[in-house]
Amino acid sequence: MMQTDEERHEVRLQLRLGSKERVMVLSEARVRQLRGFAHAVWREPFSRRTWSELGYFVMSAAVGAVGFVFIVVTLGAGIGLSVTFFGLAILAASVRGARGIGRLQRTIARNLLGEDLEEPPPFTSRPGFLGWLQSTLRDRVGWRAIAYSALKVPLAIFGVWFALSVWIGAFFGLTYPVFGAGTGQLNGFGVVRTLFPPGYLSVTSSGFIHSLFIFLTGVLLLGLAPWTMRAVVWLDRRLLHLLLGQDPITARMRSLEHARAQTVDASVATLRRIERDLHDGTQAQLVALAMRLGQAKEKLSAPGEVDLDEVRRLVNDAHGGAKEAIVELRDLARGIHPPVLDTGLEGALSTLAARSAIPTELSVTLSDRPTPAIEAIAYFCVAELLANVALHAEASRASVGCAQHGQWLRVVVRDDGRGGAQPALLGTSSSGLRGLADRVHGVDGTLDIKSPPGGPTIVTVDLPLHA
Numbered sequence: 001m002m003q004t005d006e007e008r009h010e011v012r013l014q015l016r017l018g019s020k021e022r023v024m025v026l027s028e029a030r031v032r033q034l035r036g037f038a039h040a041v042w043r044e045p046f047s048r049r050t051w052s053e054l055g056y057f058v059m060s061a062a063v064g065a066v067g068f069v070f071i072v073v074t075l076g077a078g079i080g081l082s083v084t085f086f087g088l089a090i091l092a093a094s095v096r097g098a099r100g101i102g103r104l105q106r107t108i109a110r111n112l113l114g115e116d117l118e119e120p121p122p123f124t125s126r127p128g129f130l131g132w133l134q135s136t137l138r139d140r141v142g143w144r145a146i147a148y149s150a151l152k153v154p155l156a157i158f159g160v161w162f163a164l165s166v167w168i169g170a171f172f173g174l175t176y177p178v179f180g181a182g183t184g185q186l187n188g189f190g191v192v193r194t195l196f197p198p199g200y201l202s203v204t205s206s207g208f209i210h211s212l213f214i215f216l217t218g219v220l221l222l223g224l225a226p227w228t229m230r231a232v233v234w235l236d237r238r239l240l241h242l243l244l245g246q247d248p249i250t251a252r253m254r255s256l257e258h259a260r261a262q263t264v265d266a267s268v269a270t271l272r273r274i275e276r277d278l279h280d281g282t283q284a285q286l287v288a289l290a291m292r293l294g295q296a297k298e299k300l301s302a303p304g305e306v307d308l309d310e311v312r313r314l315v316n317d318a319h320g321g322a323k324e325a326i327v328e329l330r331d332l333a334r335g336i337h338p339p340v341l342d343t344g345l346e347g348a349l350s351t352l353a354a355r356s357a358i359p360t361e362l363s364v365t366l367s368d369r370p371t372p373a374i375e376a377i378a379y380f381c382v383a384e385l386l387a388n389v390a391l392h393a394e395a396s397r398a399s400v401g402c403a404q405h406g407q408w409l410r411v412v413v414r415d416d417g418r419g420g421a422q423p424a425l426l427g428t429s430s431s432g433l434r435g436l437a438d439r440v441h442g443v444d445g446t447l448d449i450k451s452p453p454g455g456p457t458i459v460t461v462d463l464p465l466h467a
Contacts, residue, residue, distance in 0.1 A: 057236075165190025165193075394418050396416055
């Protein structure tokens with residue numbers, strides 16, 4: 001018996017077991033959760049994801065079976081004839097064929113599962129047949145595809161026993177009243193036969209009640225089928241990424257090559273900036289200084305009465321130009337390596353926060369001092385971000401947090417401005433947010449920007465403590 005208490009928004013379940021009564025109280029929130037769960041379970045067998053996973057398993061298992069037979073035959077023949085040159089050629093053909101099978105498996109996973117699998121680097125061969133043979137036998141991608149094909153067989157067998165049998169059992173159960181009446185049992189195999197062996201129904205061996213119970217069993221299996229297949233496909237996804245995805249060593253090499261290219265580009269851009277600043281600023285000041293001193297020398301060496309006022313003016317101008325050149329050189333040197341970093345990152349960030357155009361709070365928690373390169377990157381990141389806040393954010397306050405997490409340094413700069421910051425819109429490839437991202441990625445760090453329209457803007461920079 002069920003009673004609903006509308007005033008307290010709860011459901012009471014009153015159960016009578018023999019002479020005892022049990023009362024179960026369910027809150028309205030719990031009832032909504034149960035209804036949502038039941039709705040999801042009922043809807044899952046008819047979702048696109050469920051049928052895509054079923055189709056993927058069937059197609060992938062079929063391709064895997066053909067590929068496994070091909071690999072076993074070619075590898076067996078190649079190993080048996082490995083003492084001859086012909087046997088090595090068969091082994092190479094097996095590796096090349098496995099690479100193609102792996103490509104087909106990635107295509108099926110990408111189209112049916114939407115799995116984002118990066119293609120491994122293309123096969124590159126050395127000149128000549130012997131070069132091709134050597135390159136093929138050393139092809140890591142091909143050997144990893146062979147390993148996937150070998151592991152795919154037990155996984156497919158388990159999937160047929162554990163997941164596909166549930167789908168087939170659900171089909172036979174749902175169609176039993178029409179096509180299976182008279183057989184007396186639910187046709188099935190695998191885990192279905194284990195859970196529902198012949199004679200598991202104790203009602204009758206035929207008739208309407210028997211058919212109804214088998215039909216209800218089919219409904220139960222239909223609800224379970226998507227989840228059993230999802231478990232098998234989940235294992236297959238892990239196997240795909242482990243063996244058919246990007247080789248971790250190759251991916252690391254590509255990442256290092258990209259980081260090196262970014263670092264080189266940033267260094268070239270810095271050298272060009274220094275050259276431009278020296279040419280357009282300091283060099284011009286020194287040329288003007290030399291000209292004024294030359295004019296003063298000519299005035300002093302000219303025959304007749306010396307115009308001391310004119311000489312004094314030239315010397316004063318030269319003195320002023322020399323001081324301006326010194327200031328420009330000092331600013332240029334400070335841009336290369338700020339002297340304030342000599343006292344540590346905490347003091348440098350305190351100086352930036354104090355000089356910020358808007359009120360800025362600073363919090364620094366460091367137990368170990370980062371290397372000079374990491375300190376410089378963190379300093380320039382905070383300087384650039386605070387400059388962007390002052391110029392673009394229209395913010396009333398900002399905060400800078402710098403904390404050590406194990407062997408990583410995390411710098412967080414946030415403001416209450418209008419938001420909308422994007423790396424592609426601020427700065428060039430060597431300045432602004434894009435420049436900061438390149439500089440951070442050059443030491444295997446990360447830069448994350450969260451800046452929804454209307455704010456707030458939160459920029460998080462993670463850097464290794466030592467680099």
